[in-house]
Amino acid sequence: MATKSTDRTLDVREIDGPPFDDIMAALEDLETGQRLRLIAPFEPKPLYEVLDDRGFTHESEKRDGGVWHVRIDRT
Numbered sequence: 001m002a003t004k005s006t007d008r009t010l011d012v013r014e015i016d017g018p019p020f021d022d023i024m025a026a027l028e029d030l031e032t033g034q035r036l037r038l039i040a041p042f043e044p045k046p047l048y049e050v051l052d053d054r055g056f057t058h059e060s061e062k063r064d065g066g067v068w069h070v071r072i073d074r075t
Contacts, residue, residue, distance in 0.1 A: 007034075008030070008035070009037045010023065010036060010037070010038050013040065013067075023047065027054070027056065027072065027074075032074055033074065035072060035074070036072040037071055038069070038072060039068070040067070040070065041067060042066075043062065055075055056074060057073045058071065058073070059071045
């Protein structure tokens with residue numbers, strides 16, 4: 001039996017302007033156990049403290065082409 005993925009993806013490279021509000025809106029929609037995969041053209045270091053303060057965990061990885069993938073979990 002296949003399981004349904006609870007991952008959501010937000011590619012901020014497609015957003016015109018600062019992505020912070022879009023990221024926060026996507027995080028508000030997450031339920032416990034769900035995760036958000038954030039794709040960014042830079043490492044979003046300022047976001048990490050906000051995530052920690054709001055009870056999220058995160059794991060970052062720089063991939064080919066300098067693109068960052070950040071997995072954010074609601075705990």
